[in-house]
Amino acid sequence: MKLAIITSHPIQYYAPWFSYINQNTNLELKVFYLWNFGITETIDLEFKKSIKWDIPLLDGYNYEFVPNVSKNPGTKSIKGLQNPTLLSTVAKYNPDAVMLIGYNYASLYRFIFQWNINQAPLIFRGDSHLLQCPKGWKASFRRKFISLIYSRFAAFLYVGKANYEYFTYHEVKSKQLFFAPHAIDNNRFLQAAEPAKKEAIKWKKELGIPDHNKVILFAGKFNSKKRPLDLLQAYKQANLKDVVLLFVGGGELETELKKQAAEHPNIFFAPFQNQQMMPRTYAIADLFILPSYGYGETWGLAVNEAMCLSCPIIVSNHVGCGQDLVKPYHNGLIFEAGNISDLTKLIKLAFSNSERLKQWSFKSSEIIQQYSYQQTTEGLLKALSHI
Template sequence: MKKLAIVTSHPIQYYAPWFRYLANIGCLSIKVFYLWDFGVKQQVDEGFGQAFQWDIPLLNGYEYEFVTNVSPNPGTHHFWGLQNPSLISQVRAYNPDAVLLMSYNYASIYRLLWNWNTHNIPLLFRGDSHRLLPIKGIKAFVRRQFITQIYRYFAACLYVGKANYEYFQYHGVSKNNLFFSPHAIDNDRFSTQARTAKQQAITWKQELGIRQDHAVILFAGKFEETKRPIDLLQAFLQAKLDNVSLLFVGAGILEDDLKSQAAGQENIYFAPFQNQSLMPRTYAIADLVVLPSYGETWGLVINEAMCLARPVIVSNHVGCSQDLVHPGKNGLIFSAGDVSALADSLQAAFSDRKSLQQWGETSRRIISKYTYMEATQGLTQAIDHILKK
């Protein structure tokens, strides 16, 4: 059995179930090397602006070890947030056949790249960057040249979707070294809780004070500029929808601005950050989920919503838009930053409530093909490819 070392920043609620899946199917022997302990200990999240730890198991069912992080300000919000002097020696001690990196733009990862013998033990990379928001000028040119050089360290790259595939090709990665490993979540956890979540959502709707005969538009995530929650608030006010409420779930730097602009307006509600065990209920309360981000790498919130059979609206700068959103079939796509276009999309979605429900069922069918099994197939194909070289 081939041995794979996986190097990633910290335990993440989307990746941990995949690692568990990889360990259980028996096609690979894996060990995950974590560079930070966020998520399993209560710490402040920069985006949410509050301390928490995830309330689902992130370290069960697979082999892992933490690599000591000596950064005085640990985290993934800056380059020096991951400084792990023993990373290379710990990975070497595992004696893997290949190493998979889940990110690279941190001090520790660059040190590994520059000191690793890629001829003896090849490196793989799985990323989700895209160019849906293209940057021009001399800085963009220099950045392209630099990233192209970085990707030459990798024997193969795993792409999560169409926009990410184009990003890799733009930076010189041959299509022969690209393998599809789609972004996925624990679909089973969400789908098996759908019925219970629906009942919980009825009670929660009453607790929030939302009228039971109102449809609900949901924004769930960090209240930050990149995710553009204020665009959604303004679009909702423009759309003037009958019997529809808007619910913001989360926290972040824009919370005060959002609440200030919503003050005195009808049918706009707020709920605090919801931990992972409550996310099925969070989506179950919604009749439509909106992600208006300006530069979202993928948007796994959309995967989660679609598992609960929810129709979706996303901006064209959301990485999953080309893969998961089929306009007029399970949702709509609008131009990022265009509040009027988003308002028009909201009006179109609620012009036919029956079609909106059908969009939700289509969402469920689409997301059924974005699974850990599909992600694993791409990974194993890439490993077979690079070890035959």
């Protein structure tokens, strides 16, 4: 079977999956990219820096970049991906099925409604959720519009429980839904785990963190969606002994974060770490926290990465992966998004029993084994068999 995959740009979480599919199935695969971010040096507006990923994103599978004529290329607006030749380019490949990863761009809207679904059915993979319940006439209109879009697809890959509920809310039938969990390149992180732990000891000294101190880690973009300021306030209020807070990354809130942390000796900062350094980043942590608020944190793949390095986890209840990856009192805790006092309480609870925290780290390692490219690919193959 010939499978075409259409996605915005090479992404460090997806590219290794495409390679896995190509090497471990009988599918003839071709990926159509609509933008070249991550391959060429490009400014990331949220990290506030120029980025080019330092791992290979185009190895091990067939791909093609479809010319993007947008004046402002990117994924921050519907007009950011405008690829007039997409339909004809995919048709020339003559696939048996087409999988779209996302749809909310000009090129993809055109493709969805112009593609001959009788010639090659469409599969959709997304990760949206409704962890904040939408209300009002706008929400009602949006529900009908999204349901109309989904009516063009024959099968859907859902990444977790919250995503499953999102699809059924938009009138997708359960028989069309196939579990294909969000995953990262687990093998790369697991193989790097031991050397990463040794590197983390050195890095800890370089950062000026005392050896005996435990580390709470925030790694990602310093923006309002991720809510690093909530974590900073909760950490201050927890007032823990021999526990430091480390922010790794960058973004629009960096100046404010450093201003509020200026007089606190146990809050540390490290700059953006590229992919090869991420195992070390998580290896330094005794607890990983993702306090995101709102719809934007559809999953939180940083949690997958942290769990590969045996991190206990605290997430807000707006983080899409929470229902799947975080088992309260087994490998972490879940707090009410935006509730700083609730987060403070859970941070204190996590560090109140060091032996229990160690057990949570083991449990994280066990849970993440079931969220790998193998399981994701099995879901894809079941969807293809269905259609």
